[in-house]
Amino acid sequence: MTIATPTPHAANYSVAVLGLGAMGLPMATRLASALTVHGFDIAPARLALAADAGITPFDSARSAAHGVDAVLLAVRNGQQLRDVLFGEAGIAGVLTPGAVVIMTSTVGIEDVVSVADRLADAGVQLVDAPLSGGPVRAGQGDLLIVVGAEPSAREKAAPVLDLLASTLSVIGDKAGDGQAFKTVNQLLCGVHIAVAAEALALADSLGLNVESTLATLSAGAAGSFMLANRGPRMLDAYTEDGAEVLSRLDIFVKDMGIVTAAARSFGLATPVAAAAEQVYLLGQASGLAARDDSAVIRVIAPHPSV
Structure with missing residues (x-):
């Protein structure tokens, strides 16, 4: 590069x-x-x-x-x-x-x-x-x-x-090289958002304070840009209007579809990306397509534990 x-x-x-x-x-x-x-x-x-x-x-x-x-x-x-x-x-x-x-x-x-x-x-x-x-x-x-x-x-x-x-x-x-790179990029972004949702939902289920858990995770080895960026918006996902829509959930339905299709075309297994794709598809089927992609947490945990 x-x-x-x-x-x-x-x-x-x-x-x-x-x-x-x-x-x-x-x-x-x-x-x-x-x-x-x-x-x-x-x-x-x-x-x-x-x-x-x-x-x-x-x-x-x-x-x-x-x-x-x-x-x-x-x-x-x-x-x-x-x-x-x-x-x-x-x-x-x-x-x-x-x-x-x-x-x-x-x-x-x-x-x-x-x-x-x-x-x-x-x-x-x-x-x-x-x-x-x-x-x-x-x-x-x-x-x-x-x-x-x-x-x-x-x-x-x-x-x-x-x-x-x-x-x-x-x-x-x-032309096409930019798309190839962005396909790799979106694999990581899509997985990071989905796993951040799982982590925060687990923290909530365990009775931890989710806000302080998020802040502590973001400062340590488990932190990532997507956790720090989408995490605070996930905390707003359960409000009536949800988080401000900065990137629609159905964009990742599209992008993860591009990722898994590209991998299949080369006979390459991407089981983690495939699992993340299913989470976004479930979000879309649940009526969350036009919500911010941080609303994916509602697929993992439809309601907060408290």
Whole structure:
């Protein structure tokens, strides 16, 4: 793995951000501090917020993407990625040869590779750049971004990536390499969240003070980022509204499905990941899909012991 060298931002560089939701708008706002940014969202209120932030709003994805140097996409899955690019109102036909599509989501290796091949036929390169970090960090340019792309594509996308990332790691030279890395990353994240839920549920069942147990665990050898980050939100999981939704539970249904499918394709046993996947599937079946992923504790212990 190598760390990318920052590239000076191009004064006349333009980027279209398609989708101005919780992550899209702060990313677009950050980019607008140095680049020309086109924005599109199906919600008029989000377009109005974008305009206030110095982003030029457009009434369609195709019009926003027309003639830009780069398009920044955050999609839910491979089908949505194909729809945005190649569907009835897809943008691929209006992209200028030499442009890049920067894909920031986790959708799986095969989908990204197949889309990259189709774009290449039109002279457009795909930059596989899954990211980590929430909306606040996105607005501050403090994201972790892992990139898989040809060197020429990385160079073209550098003005965007350099503005958004505090840590920019080049994991490989082709589209799909970023997805491969993120698949490994999500295996660990998904397992860590599920096992944190088990640990806190056990502490509660044993009659321990869960808040002090969490603080002590986080300070010791058993601590992890996910325990420290999701643990406090798990303590709110039993309230009427639950914890603030920062990452939906059904995202890990998708991501753990990508993990286990990838492992099966190589004949690799991942029994711990498979068990975690079932926990998230149970959460989804229990009506927790749209809740914060910390609500997975309610699968382990539907009600607190006290």
